[in-house]
Amino acid sequence: MARKVTTRRKLVMTAIAWVLGMMIFFPILWTFLTSFKTEADAIASPPQFLFFHWTLENYHEVQSRSDYFKHFSNSVIISFGSTLIGLIIAIPSAWAMAFAPTKKTKDILMWMLSTKMMPPVGALIPIYLLFQSTGLLDSRIGLVMVLTLINLPIIVWMLYTYFKEIPGEILEAARMDGASLMKEIAYVLTPMAVPGIASTLLLNIILAWNEAFWTLNLTASKAAPLTTFIASYSSPEGLFYAKLSAASTMAIAPILILGWFSQKQLVRGLTFGAVK
Template structure:
């Protein structure tokens, strides 16, 4: 029997949820507001939240100074490309771990996840030298490979969790009907796990889009994504907060819009299998 929830309890929970949400959103709001200020108003003390002289000159200067659309195209290619490549590798891997009994599956999964605990700077020099020797520095191909490798443990873990919720009897029935291994994965398993795969895809696009460490160290100009585009507004002369905020707003706007329109699918995928 469901436990009754009082109106007061609902109000408290709602207020707490709004407080947490606004706290998380406030840095984004502050960045957006600062992007419409002049440089003098951006560093004013005390700062003004809404009552200032609104201007769009920062966006004009950012577009005039930098090739925003080239950086945007690089971010799209790197984030989407690395995620799709990761899914091609992770789906068969997660299938084998979820449906092929083995004693060490959990140990292997934990080992994969442990690679995310290593500070990236610890492997920067060997990766940089490998990329230099193979001609992958400042290339989209190189960044797609790096993003795939650093996010692959998360992709496999998420897909393994979703695949474990699918009854094995369905796959056994497909085998009895003569389905080959790849037909089983492609035509039976994958369609049933679409919500989980979609949420994994969306989450890893966001992770790759926001990755800054590797993009700043392995690119110069040709393959630089939007994270490098933002960093270019930090100069020896100082920080131009208004222009930096405008560049940041232009960099996060596409991923915010994607997240807004795909939030239903993302939540559905993250709760996939939670209710029997």
């Protein structure tokens, strides 16, 4: 028998959810508001929330000083490219681990996950020297390769979890009907796991878009994405909070819009297979 949820409990949980949501959203809101302030208003004490002189000067200066659209296109190519290549590699890998497991499958999965536990700086010097010697330093191809390898364990793990929820009998029926391995993956498995694949795609685009460590250390100007664009407003002369906030707002706006329009698909995919 299901436990009855009282109106009071609903109100309390709703209030808690709103408070937590506002706490998470407030830094983004503050950054957005600061981007419309003058530098004097940005460092004013006490802080000014709404009643200040609104200006677009910071956005004009940011665009005139830095080529925003060049950094934006680099971010799009790097994040989408690394995620798509990761999916192409991970879908067959996750299929093999979910439907043709061996005694070493769990060990391989744990080994893949363990690679995410190593501090990135531990691999920076060899990767930097390798990129320098092969001409991949400050290139989109190099960053796509690095971010693909970095996020590949997460992609495989997520897809493996989704694929495990699909009945193996369906794939066996496809084999009995004469489907080859590639047709089984492309025309039977993949369409059934679309919610899970979509959520994996969206989550890894966000991770690649927000990646700062590798982009700051492996790029200079040609392949610099929006994370480098933001970091350029931290100078030895000090932090210019209004301009930094404008650059941050311009950098996070595209991914926020993407997340907003795809939130239903993301939630559906993250809960895929959770309820039988």
